[in-house]
Amino acid sequence: MSKDDVADALDEIGVLLELQGENAFRCNAYFNGARTVRSLSADLKQLVADKTLGQVRGLGAALAEKITTLVTTGDLPYLAELRGQVPAGLIEMRQLQGIGSKKVKALHDALGVDTLDKLKAACEAGEVAKLKGFGAKTQANILEALRFREEAGKRVRIDQATGLVAALVERVRALPGVVRAEACGSVRRRRETCGDLDILASSADAQPVIDAFAAFPEVVRVLGQGPTKASVLATSRVDGEKVTLQADLRVVTDDLFPFGLHYFTGSKAHNIRMRQRALDRGWQLSEYGLGTADAPIACKTEADIFAALDLEYVAPELREDTGEIEAAEAKALPRLLEPGDIRGVFHNHTTYSDGSASLEEMALAAKALGWEYFGVGDHSQSLAVARGMPPSVVRKQWAEIDAVNAKLSGVRILKGIESDILQDGSLDYDDEMLAGFDYVVGSVHTHFTLTEAEQTERVCRALAHPALTMLGHATGRLLLRREGYKIDLEEVLKTAARFGKMVEINANPYRLDLDWVHVKRAKALGVLLVINPDAHSPDQLALTRFGVDVARRGWLEAKDVFNTRSLAEVQAELARRKRA
DNA sequence: GCCGTTTTCGGCCCGACTGTTTTCAGTCG
Numbered sequence: 001m002s003k004d005d006v007a008d009a010l011d012e013i014g015v016l017l018e019l020q021g022e023n024a025f026r027c028n029a030y031f032n033g034a035r036t037v038r039s040l041s042a043d044l045k046q047l048v049a050d051k052t053l054g055q056v057r058g059l060g061a062a063l064a065e066k067i068t069t070l071v072t073t074g075d076l077p078y079l080a081e082l083r084g085q086v087p088a089g090l091i092e093m094r095q096l097q098g099i100g101s102k103k104v105k106a107l108h109d110a111l112g113v114d115t116l117d118k119l120k121a122a123c124e125a126g127e128v129a130k131l132k133g134f135g136a137k138t139q140a141n142i143l144e145a146l147r148f149r150e151e152a153g154k155r156v157r158i159d160q161a162t163g164l165v166a167a168l169v170e171r172v173r174a175l176p177g178v179v180r181a182e183a184c185g186s187v188r189r190r191r192e193t194c195g196d197l198d199i200l201a202s203s204a205d206a207q208p209v210i211d212a213f214a215a216f217p218e219v220v221r222v223l224g225q226g227p228t229k230a231s232v233l234a235t236s237r238v239d240g241e242k243v244t245l246q247a248d249l250r251v252v253t254d255d256l257f258p259f260g261l262h263y264f265t266g267s268k269a270h271n272i273r274m275r276q277r278a279l280d281r282g283w284q285l286s287e288y289g290l291g292t293a294d295a296p297i298a299c300k301t302e303a304d305i306f307a308a309l310d311l312e313y314v315a316p317e318l319r320e321d322t323g324e325i326e327a328a329e330a331k332a333l334p335r336l337l338e339p340g341d342i343r344g345v346f347h348n349h350t351t352y353s354d355g356s357a358s359l360e361e362m363a364l365a366a367k368a369l370g371w372e373y374f375g376v377g378d379h380s381q382s383l384a385v386a387r388g389m390p391p392s393v394v395r396k397q398w399a400e401i402d403a404v405n406a407k408l409s410g411v412r413i414l415k416g417i418e419s420d421i422l423q424d425g426s427l428d429y430d431d432e433m434l435a436g437f438d439y440v441v442g443s444v445h446t447h448f449t450l451t452e453a454e455q456t457e458r459v460c461r462a463l464a465h466p467a468l469t470m471l472g473h474a475t476g477r478l479l480l481r482r483e484g485y486k487i488d489l490e491e492v493l494k495t496a497a498r499f500g501k502m503v504e505i506n507a508n509p510y511r512l513d514l515d516w517v518h519v520k521r522a523k524a525l526g527v528l529l530v531i532n533p534d535a536h537s538p539d540q541l542a543l544t545r546f547g548v549d550v551a552r553r554g555w556l557e558a559k560d561v562f563n564t565r566s567l568a569e570v571q572a573e574l575a576r577r578k579r580a
Numbered sequence: 581g582c583c584g585t586t587t588t589c590g591g592c593c594c595g596a597c598t599g600t601t602t603t604c605a606g607t608c609g
Contacts (some may be wrong), residue, residue, distance in 0.1 A: 024582085026582090029581035098606090098607065100606060137598060228596075286594065
């Protein structure tokens with residue numbers, strides 16, 4: 001049972017308790033516990049085995065016991081019991097915009113409503129409006145929430161969110177009287193998916209900014225609008241795909257901008273720690289300032305806020321309360337990887353398999369990005385659906401690479417391959433052919449339904465192969481579309497460390513796999529990481545930036561990432577590995 | 581349910597906005 005499975009179970013307990021009217025702090029303890037487990041960088045099974053779960057902040061005796069039961073038996077009788085007490089439909093009702101556990105419980109208690117269909121019928125019959133605490137407006141809002149359930153409220157990928165929020169921020173900046181405007185929230189923290197957009201602006205006069213925002217062409221519905229804040233549903237086409245998200249704008253005076261920026265960037269868990277730290281000093285921290293009412297502490301930037309609390313500046317990507325406060329206090333934060341540190345990439349496709357551009361076009365696009373090398377990693381022979389290359393085509397590609405390299409200057413094409421990891425864990429092609437490549441990326445593209453033990457053994461066997469250089473997209477997930485295959489990543493990372501193999505951060509925004517939590521773990525285990533765009537066209541090389549985001553969220557520095565090295569260093573290292 | 585080293589009880593971040601109320605509860609972030 002993975003961390004996410006355990007966290008999901010804890011979240012569900014929290015929701016079920018809420019729906020029973022349980023004390024909110026007790027419910028929050030489960031939500032906090034879920035978040036803590038989700039972002040644990042240590043191995044959960046190990047913590048269970050060592051009986052040290054209870055030492056993790058946020059996990060007490062009760063949660064430690066339940067997590068232990070979940071991890072060791074794969075089941076939790078307490079959760080099953082709660083499920084039996086609460087109709088499943090109530091959880092769906094709770095997910096509606098504007099409806100929380102209290103209202104769901106009231107609807108259930110008073111009207112016996114326990115499905116979305118019954119809720120709709122009750123609203124249409126006018127029964128909901130008659131309830132104490134409800135009214136005509138609430139009833140109409142519930143109907144609206146039911147109608148928009150399919151359209152909004154869904155998370156989108158970071159590339160989609162970035163596109164939409166950039167358009168909105170640009171419009172806000174152009175409004176009269178706006179001094180500064182920034183995207184905050186999960187977009188600024190560079191999470192792999194986003195559920196909404198947070199925008200902060202500063203202006204001496206908020207109302208006109210709010211009113212203009214609510215009338216932007218991207219806005220399809222205004223969810224709420226006050227003097228300093230507006231919530232809207234905004235939509236746009238990003239790369240041809242329709243993206244609809246809730247977008248919140250807050251407008252503050254410019255002297256409050258740093259506090260607002262910090263507050264609305266979150267995460268919630270990070271903010272709670274920061275507020276607590278302020279309280280420990282007899283101060284208060286909120287979006288309106290730091291200090292006391294009598295003695296506010298002026299801050300011009302976010303860095304000033306951290307400094308006032310005796311902390312190093314914490315980059316937004318690290319603000320998850322996963323140790324960044326402690327590290328900032330000890331002045332031991334990593335010097336995070338920067339996009340400009342990247343000097344080339346290794347896993348990309350050309351027309352030799354399922355890419356859309358030639359070797360030369362791809363290499364020139366890499367050069368245009370300022371890179372020194374472009375590693376090709378077309379598909380191997382077994383993957384017929386992606387036009388995997390039989391050995392004869394590989395030799396043809398090698399000849400063309402030599403020819404293009406002789407012609408081009410300022411960029412070097414490296415002869416790589418994305419070799420399928422076959423069902424038994426062996427690599428595609430025989431050893432002689434594999435030895436002809438500069439490096440080998442090993443990836444799983446088939447047999448996703450093996451058991452976790454089988455999949456783990458398969459990948460670990462590939463990692464043990466002397467020819468393998470790096471492991472591609474470790475779980476095969478497609479964000480918001482497909483779960484990754486079941487695999488014990490802890491075992492995979494330990495095996496990679498044992499054999500000195502690199503692990504890829506696949507920068508395609510559909511994948512972002514290895515995820516940031518495991519990136520942090522990989523670094524702790526001494527695994528060298530490599531960021532690859534898995535580009536199938538020249539413009540996709542720029543997707544590498546999303547991989548840099550993941551690396552930063554995983555606390556990586558330039559030295560932790562192979563493709564920050566120069567061409568000469570890369571060639572020397574690859575040659576050394578082939579001799580070993 | 582978790583936490584704490586002035587602790588084992590009494591707190592738990594806190595403000596904006598909405599819709600229901602006529603002072604506040606619920607929801608959200």
